[in-house]
Each structure stands twice: as C-alpha cells, then as structure tokens.
Amino acid sequence: MDSLSQVALGAAVGVAVMGRKTALWKAAVMGAVVGTLPDLDVLINHGDPIRDMTLHRTESHALFYLTLAAPLIAWITAKLAREMDLFKHWWLAVWLVLITHPLLDTMTIYGTQLALPFSDYPFGIGSVFVIDPLYTLPLLLGTGVALARKQLAGLRWNTLGLAISSAYLMWGLAMQFYVGTLADKSLTAQGISAQQRLVTAAPFNSVLWRVVAITPSGYAEGFYSLLDDDRNIQFIEYPRGEHIYNLVRSNWEVNRIAWFSKGYFKMEEKNGVLSIADLRMGVEPYYSFTFDIATRTRDEHGERILFTRPKQPMPDIQGADTLHWFQQRFLGDTDQSLVEFLKGN
Structure with missing residues (x-):
C-alpha cells in the first residue's frame, strides 16, 4: 500500500496495543514511524529498474526478518520513550506494527516476498488497489479523534477505525471472489x-x-x-x-x-x-x-x-x-x- 496508508495503519496498531499503558501520542508516533521502516528499501539502488522493481518488498518485508528485528527496534523505542519498564509491551507493539505492514501489502497485486529466507515467492492477492482512500480514511479519522479525546474514549474511536478498515479489506476479498x-x-x-x-x-x-x-x-x-x-x-x-x-x-x-x-x-x-x-x-x-x-x-x-x-x-x-x-x-x-x-x- 501507499506510504500514507502504512503510516495510518502503524499509528492505529500502536495506539491499540499501547494506548492504555502510555500516552496516546507516543503510541501513535511510534506506530507511524515503525510502520514506514519496511518501505525504506526503496532507497536502495540495485542498478537497473527491473532489479529495483523485483527486489522491493523482499527482506525488509519478510516476516522472519521483521520478527528478528522487532526486539532491537522495541528497545530503542522504549529507551527514547523513557519507559524501559514497558519493554515487553513495546516489543509486542513494534512486532505487530512491523508484520501488519507486509500483510497489508500482500493484499495488493504487486508481490511481497513474505516468506524469505525460506521462499522468495512474491505473494500478491490484488483485492485492494495500492491507493484506496476508503481503506485509509477510517484509520486516519479513528486515530485522529483518539488523539483529540481522553484516553478511554479515544481508544474506542481508534478501535472503530481499525474495525472499519479491516472490514473493507474483507469486502474487497468477497467482491474479488464474486x-x-x-x-x-x-x-x-x-x-x-x-x-x-x-x-x-x-x-x-x-x-x-x-x-x-x-x-x-x-x-x-x-x-x-x-x-x-x-x-x-x-x-x-x-x-x-x-x-x-x-x-x-x-x-x-x-x-x-x-x-x-x-x-x-x-x-x-x-x-x-x-x-x-x-x-x-x-x-x-x-x-x-x-x-x-x-x-x-x-x-x-x-x-x-x-x-x-x-x-x-x-x-x-x-x-x-x-x-x-x-x-x-x-x-x-x-x-x-x-x-x-x-x-x-
């Protein structure tokens, strides 16, 4: 998906996991930043456009490597947030933000090599276009309202945004089959x-x-x-x-x-x-x-x-x-x- 969708998803997941344990803005910022990390592979020049195309969404989108990277990123996050006592919770949040990124990408047709290093098969379902406002807007609105309201009420709005966006993905799968x-x-x-x-x-x-x-x-x-x-x-x-x-x-x-x-x-x-x-x-x-x-x-x-x-x-x-x-x-x-x-x- 596009970068804005990944930022919105990362922020929403971060708030959902950490919202009761830390400030909502910390959870949202962490999620937004970590949610963009896998796509930094676009900055790598592989020498020609075909290699650039087919080597995008590879190791940086592989569930195995992201799982290995999650503890280090979580430690850095907890250190910056001055919440080392919440390290295990930050670890879970970071891991979920990281793996939902490639899982969402897999819903597009492009091709995401989720299973590296065990398989280089480029998974791509094609049930959602790479940019779809109807997926992204509920996430942005849910997290935005959450940040503007008190902790408990805000979490409900964030959960609602995640639920609507997830339901939209299910709708896409159903319509694709139809x-x-x-x-x-x-x-x-x-x-x-x-x-x-x-x-x-x-x-x-x-x-x-x-x-x-x-x-x-x-x-x-x-x-x-x-x-x-x-x-x-x-x-x-x-x-x-x-x-x-x-x-x-x-x-x-x-x-x-x-x-x-x-x-x-x-x-x-x-x-x-x-x-x-x-x-x-x-x-x-x-x-x-x-x-x-x-x-x-x-x-x-x-x-x-x-x-x-x-x-x-x-x-x-x-x-x-x-x-x-x-x-x-x-x-x-x-x-x-x-x-x-x-x-x-």
Missing part, C-alpha cells in the same frame, strides 16, 4: 480458453474490477463494475508476443519479469526496440511497469538481438481521457475498452 465467478462464466460463454486468470481492483476503489486471462494465443482483458446492469463481462483479446519471448527467454531480466508477474506479461517490438510489460498493473495499452530490454539490428552479418540495460520509458497515458474512461466505466456507462475509447476521442 467477480472471479462472473469472469469464469463469461470466459466460457465467449469460448475463451483461460490458462490462468486474475481479478484486481481498479485504481482507488473496489467497485470497478479488472480481469486478465492468459490464453493460448495471447491474453484477454475485461472490466466489471458492481454498478453494471449486465453480469456478462466482455473480453477483448490481445497478442502477448510469444514469438519475441522465445527469442529472448534466456535473458535474466526477461525471466525475472516472467517469474515476478507469475506469467502475466507481454512482449512487444516497436521500431526495433523489444520491451516487456507486467500485465497485472495498468490497463491496455498502458502498464505501470514496462521495460525496454533489447534492440533488433541488421548488418552484414545478418539479424542480431542486442540486450541493453533495462530502461523504463515514460508512457504518454493521455491522462484526462484515461481518467474520463475510468469514470464512465466505474458508473457502468460504457462497455468500450480504453483502447477503443481513445481511438474514438
């Missing part, structure tokens, strides 16, 4: 053979959902809004560039994206530049993580593919038109894909 059942029926009805499919929340909400299915000939994309009148999801099929992948599949960067995306990727060639995109994050034709990885050249020795240092180009996403399409699709007012919508504008 849309998944509709997607499976729609794929079968349209004669699309899905080798694998995923359902993810669209940006900033849990009403509009995006479905991606990998097919023998490429991939299919469809959208469903809970405000739609028709429960049938219309899918549009696109090529994945399998022939390009077969040429470059030995490349480490290509394999890394193929692994990290769990097979939800496509490859394209434009003006001799070969690129790979993670299909899980974005919408056709714009994807958040697209990387140029090679060039195709021809000389007197014939055709060659030269691998280059991965580059992440800045896409021209036509922001106003894209936002307008999302708004219409959210309300169930259009069945057009974004590609069709942009062509008509």
